[in-house]
Amino acid sequence: MILADLKNKIKAALNLESAIFAYPTDSELGDLSLACFELAKSRHESPAKLAEELADAARNSQEIMNYFQAVKAVGPYLNFFISPFFLADNVLMTVGKEAEKYGFNTLGGSKRVMIEYSNGNTHKEYHVGHLRNISYGDTVSRLLHANGYEVIPVSYINDFGIHVAKTIWRWKQDSSYQSSTEDKGYLLGKCYAVASQLLKDDPAGKEEVSDIMKEIESRSGDNYKLWTETREWSIKYFDSIYQELHIKFAHIFYESEVIDAGLALVEGMKKQGILRLSEGAIIADLEKYGLGVLPVIRSDGTALYPVADLALASEKFQKYNLDESIYVVDVRQSLYFEQLFKILGLMGYRQSLVHLTYDFVTLPGGMMSSRTGNVVTYQELKEQVLTKFLAETAQRHSDWKPDRIHEVALNLTISTIKFEMLKVGADKIITFNIDEAARFDGYTACYLQYGYARLKSIMRKDPPDDHLSVDATLLREPAEKKILIALARYQEIVVSAGEKYSSSEITKYLFELVQLSNDYYHEINILKAESGIKRARLALIKAVAQVLKNGFTILGMEALEEM
RNA sequence: GCGCUCGUAGCUCAACUGGAUAGAGUACUUGGCUUCGGACCAAGGGGUUGCAGGUUCAAAUCCUGCCGGGCGCACCA
Numbered sequence: 001m002i003l004a005d006l007k008n009k010i011k012a013a014l015n016l017e018s019a020i021f022a023y024p025t026d027s028e029l030g031d032l033s034l035a036c037f038e039l040a041k042s043r044h045e046s047p048a049k050l051a052e053e054l055a056d057a058a059r060n061s062q063e064i065m066n067y068f069q070a071v072k073a074v075g076p077y078l079n080f081f082i083s084p085f086f087l088a089d090n091v092l093m094t095v096g097k098e099a100e101k102y103g104f105n106t107l108g109g110s111k112r113v114m115i116e117y118s119n120g121n122t123h124k125e126y127h128v129g130h131l132r133n134i135s136y137g138d139t140v141s142r143l144l145h146a147n148g149y150e151v152i153p154v155s156y157i158n159d160f161g162i163h164v165a166k167t168i169w170r171w172k173q174d175s176s177y178q179s180s181t182e183d184k185g186y187l188l189g190k191c192y193a194v195a196s197q198l199l200k201d202d203p204a205g206k207e208e209v210s211d212i213m214k215e216i217e218s219r220s221g222d223n224y225k226l227w228t229e230t231r232e233w234s235i236k237y238f239d240s241i242y243q244e245l246h247i248k249f250a251h252i253f254y255e256s257e258v259i260d261a262g263l264a265l266v267e268g269m270k271k272q273g274i275l276r277l278s279e280g281a282i283i284a285d286l287e288k289y290g291l292g293v294l295p296v297i298r299s300d301g302t303a304l305y306p307v308a309d310l311a312l313a314s315e316k317f318q319k320y321n322l323d324e325s326i327y328v329v330d331v332r333q334s335l336y337f338e339q340l341f342k343i344l345g346l347m348g349y350r351q352s353l354v355h356l357t358y359d360f361v362t363l364p365g366g367m368m369s370s371r372t373g374n375v376v377t378y379q380e381l382k383e384q385v386l387t388k389f390l391a392e393t394a395q396r397h398s399d400w401k402p403d404r405i406h407e408v409a410l411n412l413t414i415s416t417i418k419f420e421m422l423k424v425g426a427d428k429i430i431t432f433n434i435d436e437a438a439r440f441d442g443y444t445a446c447y448l449q450y451g452y453a454r455l456k457s458i459m460r461k462d463p464p465d466d467h468l469s470v471d472a473t474l475l476r477e478p479a480e481k482k483i484l485i486a487l488a489r490y491q492e493i494v495v496s497a498g499e500k501y502s503s504s505e506i507t508k509y510l511f512e513l514v515q516l517s518n519d520y521y522h523e524i525n526i527l528k529a530e531s532g533i534k535r536a537r538l539a540l541i542k543a544v545a546q547v548l549k550n551g552f553t554i555l556g557m558e559a560l561e562e563m
Numbered sequence: 564g565c566g567c568u569c570g571u572a573g574c575u576c577a578a579c580u581g582g583a584u585a586g587a588g589u590a591c592u593u594g595g596c597u598u599c600g601g602a603c604c605a606a607g608g609g610g611u612u613g614c615a616g617g618u619u620c621a622a623a624u625c626c627u628g629c630c631g632g633g634c635g636c637a638c639c640a
Contacts, residue, residue: 025585504576
């Protein structure tokens with residue numbers, strides 16, 4: 001890696017055991033900096049004096065001066081100015097050669113990691129909360145892949161809970177659902193929302209729902225048949241969403257397929273003493289670990305959700321030979337996952353288990369919940385954003401055919417939705433403001449796409465040469481050096497974001513790269529420059545476009561050539 | 564009650580996990596289309612990082628105590 005290599009060269013040449021580098025707040029100060037506080041302490045020296053000494057040593061080191069044009073001590077900081085020629089050559093070469101693999105590394109050592117996300121419920125709506133989950137899960141999955149892990153993305157769909165019976169209960173009451181021309185899978189979600197409202201104060205209805213559920217669990221009868229049919233609609237609907245969002249799972253698990261194995265597990269776990277009877281229910285008593293009590297089987301003998309989760313976990317471990325298993329699930333289930341992981345530990349599983357949390361999505365109006373019905377579904381959100389982008393795109397491209405306008409507007413819609421979900425830290429609640437999200441300026445997906453499209457537009461007018469045939473030393477503008485350093489940093493950003501499962505680090509990096517690129521665009525003319533310089537500048541923007549595209553890919557966004 | 568979490572510019576968020584003058588976007592004010600796509604760029608004002616202590620050469624970041632919001636704590640997922 002370009003910058004990591006430079007850091008190692010400094011460490012070796014100056015004989016530093018450990019050194020933590022940073023990037024100066026102001027590029028005037030240098031390109032790479034080393035704070036000397038720690039080092040000075042262990043050597044019983046003043047940091048400023050040590051910085052001076054190290055600067056002298058660095059300047060006398062041929063090895064260092066091959067790569068740096070200057071080394072300066074500023075107070076307790078040792079600042080390095082990377083040689084622009086070395087940088088330009090190395091960056092254009094590396095990005096050009098590695099292309100769509102630029103930014104990838106092998107740190108993961110091919111460890112097998114399963115990551116579970118999306119986790120919808122059949123017969124329920126797919127709403128903006130799910131969108132945060134799927135966007136985040138997909139990005140973490142791609143990040144781990146880029147960091148050299150062998151990633152197995154999976155989804156787990158709950159198709160067998162009481163929510164299913166509620167939906168079916170309502171579905172049979174209201175014939176308008178069946179005559180509707182809307183997508184049946186989508187309708188089921190709406191139907192569920194109505195059902196849960198109606199059932200709030202309807203004890204008789206709840207009885208009926210309970211009977212329906214029992215019939216489904218018995219896997220026979222009319223309600224079971226209806227379950228089979230409606231379940232397919234939901235699954236098809238989810239598939240269409242995944243396709244639209246360009247998300248692929250290696251496998252999708254269903255609760256109905258693991259629940260029996262779970263019930264069998266419970267028996268064995270009782271014998272092992274992991275589970276026991278309490279107040280008529282079967283529980284895992286985790287008080288001694290400070291994790292309270294987790295009920296597993298209701299006192300009426302029916303299964304609760306941990307049953308399926310335990311079976312699912314053991315199936316994952318047995319079938320896939322995993323080193324690590326990641327669950328991308330809402331932070332509100334933190335305690336539950338601590339309990340689940342503890343139980344799996346007691347069962348003897350030693351794989352590394354990670355509950356990757358994120359906070360929920362609200363609307364300016366209030367909370368999202370399928371049970372209260374105050375939800376914005378994926379469909380509704382998409383329509384609203386899409387409408388805006390369709391109008392905007394049509395206005396700018398009167399010569400485009402409707403299909404093309406739709407294609408571009410849909411891309412912007414998906415990009416926008418994902419970007420909004422990914423740009424804030426996972427520990428922050430997102431208040432999804434549609435008008436703010438669907439803007440064209442500021443820290444938005446459209447701004448990034450526009451920056452990319454404009455670079456591609458230049459490249460169409462005068463296609464860049466292969467990186468080997470340009471003279472990179474002609475890139476002498478300060479703006480060019482800034483961009484080159486930013487391009488080099490991409491490799492480190494991927495590592496850092498991967499370690500922290502941080503999607504926002506990628507979005508922020510890309511935003512800043514586009515800002516630099518836009519500055520450059522305005523400040524420096526490319527096509528009108530003298531031939532040699534023009535070739536070098538074209539090669540530079542080609543590299544920028546490549547890195548943007550690579551970053552977009554990690555975010556699950558498809559780069560637009562024109563918009 | 565116990566536990567987790569968040570609190571940074573009017574608003575939405577950053578801050579490389581303890582380092583240089585706390586940065587962006589938006590909003591507001593102003594300037595730039597003889598421009599490689601103005602869905603852009605430039606400039607300006609805007610901060611006691613919830614409060615009070617402590618640790619440290621150095622704190623938005625770590626510790627303690629308050630204040631305020633959110634979430635979770637046995638048969639919902």
